[in-house]
Amino acid sequence: EIVMTQSPATLSVSPGERATLSCRASQSVSSNLAWYQQKPGQAPRLLIYGASTRATGIPARFSGSGSGTEFTLTISSLQSEDFAVYYCQQYNNWPQTFGQGTKLEIK
Amino acid sequence: QVQLVQSGAEVKKPGASVKVSCKASGYTFTSYDINWVRQATGQGLEWMGWMNPNSGNTGYAQKFQGRVTMTRNTSISTAYMELSSLRSEDTAVYYCARGKLGDSSSWYYFDYWGQGTLVTVSS
Numbered sequence: 616e617i618v619m620t621q622s623p624a625t626l627s628v629s630p631g632e633r634a635t636l637s638c639r640a641s642q643s644v645s646s647n648l649a650w651y652q653q654k655p656g657q658a659p660r661l662l663i664y665g666a667s668t669r670a671t672g673i674p675a676r677f678s679g680s681g682s683g684t685e686f687t688l689t690i691s692s693l694q695s696e697d698f699a700v701y702y703c704q705q706y707n708n709w710p711q712t713f714g715q716g717t718k719l720e721i722k
Numbered sequence: 723q724v725q726l727v728q729s730g731a732e733v734k735k736p737g738a739s740v741k742v743s744c745k746a747s748g749y750t751f752t753s754y755d756i757n758w759v760r761q762a763t764g765q766g767l768e769w770m771g772w773m774n775p776n777s778g779n780t781g782y783a784q785k786f787q788g789r790v791t792m793t794r795n796t797s798i799s800t801a802y803m804e805l806s807s808l809r810s811e812d813t814a815v816y817y818c819a820r821g822k823l824g825d826s827s828s829w830y831y832f833d834y835w836g837q838g839t840l841v842t843v844s845s
Binding site for chain 2: 645646647649651658659660661664665670702704706707708709710711712713714715716
């Protein structure tokens, strides 16, 4: 199965600053990559699919890029509600697999 | 609006089975596959399998083959996930999620999620 590796495990950023989260696949997943946000006690929420398409209702400060094995989620100006855990997921190959997550915390 | 509402928390003994339900509303239940994903406390997300509510066809991750069964009742727009031979390592929050097929893929990303059901396995 494809292994998804996210870095860093924890990212400390100040509100208003930019955050850049990385996700690497063990083999090419084309652009079949999604990003999710999860807050404590809540279900994951879809942010990005197709590596770069924002899901319905997702603010423009969230953007995704990359293809093949290297992907990036960028949050351009962090708001208080953005501090959470972020997961990437590949859906190019069976079984679908998730990264281990990046915790975005307030600096 | 699309909603997936899951059944409540369960406590089970090792070796028992658990059945979690997921009631869909706000869309045509038979038009989208339902997937199940679990998350142990403080851990990441683990995909378990999918079910096509229209046909009843299923596909399970190898790790759960032989222990998991996914079914549905289309008359009440509800999907079910049953996990048997429970062990302590199965203690987790179980989520149902609506699957969307990728434009260039035969597999799913997940656009709507249930609220989660905590299953605790303890003697």
